[in-house]
Amino acid sequence: MISRILFLEGKPIVSEVNKIHIGSDVAQMFKNDHEHEKNTIVAYNEAIKLACEVKDFATREILEQILSDEDGHIDAIEEVCGSSPPNPTIANARRCTQIQRFFFLPI
Numbered sequence: 228m229i230s231r232i233l234f235l236e237g238k239p240i241v242s243e244v245n246k247i248h249i250g251s252d253v254a255q256m257f258k259n260d261h262e263h264e265k266n267t268i269v270a271y272n273e274a275i276k277l278a279c280e281v282k283d284f285a286t287r288e289i290l291e292q293i294l295s296d297e298d299g300h301i302d303a304i305e306e307v308c309g310s311s312p313p314n315p316t317i318a319n320a321r322r323c324t325q326i327q328r329f330f331f332l333p334i
């Protein structure tokens with residue numbers, strides 16, 4: 228996306244980031260990430276709509292690819308946590324922790 232902004236002679240702003248909500252346990256991390264992904268999907272859909280309005284179809288295509296990735300992220304969170312939005316119950320927390328161990332800890 229940055230290369231597209233530069234191509235359009237814009238100035239990408241990477242110094243302003245949204246507040247990060249990590250979470251105190253794995254289940255809360257997934258819940259926060261799910262909320263973030265939802266907001267991201269809304270933002271990309273709005274950007275795609277704007278790209279269509281100004282007839283910038285190349286940018287729209289880039290945004291659609293990113294949106295597709297974001298859809299995959301939210302699907303992965305829902306698959307791991309078993310609900311939409313994830314419910315940080317004890318059972319889900321155990322399940323999330325097991326999955327986190329599988330993916331992130333060395334065997």
Ligand SMILES: [Fe+2]
Nearest residue numbers: 264296297300
């Ligand atoms: Fe994402």
